[in-house]
Amino acid sequence: MNLIEYLTSLGNIAVAMSGGVDSSYLAYAAKQSGIPCKAYTVKSQFVPQFELNDAKKIAEFIDIPLEIIDIDVLAHDDVTSNPSNRCYYCKHHVFSTISEHARRDGFTILCDGTNASDDVDNRPGMKAIAELSVKSPLRECNLTKSMIRDLAYKADLFTWDKPSYACLATRFQPGQQIT
DSSP: OOHHHHHHHHOSEEEEOOSSHHHHHHHHHHHHHTSOEEEEEEEOTTSOHHHHHHHHHHHHHHTOOEEEEEOOGGGOHHHHTOOTTHHHHHHHHHHHHHHHHHHHTTOOOEEOOOOTTSOGGGOHHHHHHHHTTOBOHHHHTTOOHHHHHHHHHHTTOGGGGOOOOOOGGGGSOTTSOOO
């Protein structure tokens, strides 16, 4: 099944959009499919301003509604204590919050930009996403990072060649308190 067919089969979707190439292309494809959709971007201490700016710019370019959600990730001890699986806790808080906002807006399915090139076995946050039943259409349609870049280029998305960006929390060694 191709991506547009897959998205259409879902009905209506909320897209967790970071402002990177994968989630930007997913939001674009959702919009192109004609299904009701809305993008949600998180503003937190771990997200640099340029990512928020890119998410806003993409949403405007593809004409998809965007909601910026403020989340204080440092309010959670399971994140600030910075265990080796910190990403699990952070993703759980972030995606639970996005899901709440999406449900409030009538969306029952939340999708993220995980693609077929992502190593899900080595990412604790992927466990949280799975537990929360977040769909990963790019991965499920076997779209790799290079394929998505090509598709984003053809769609004239400025993010097509944007470098992958790791969360700011990855700058801290596990066990080092984050303040």
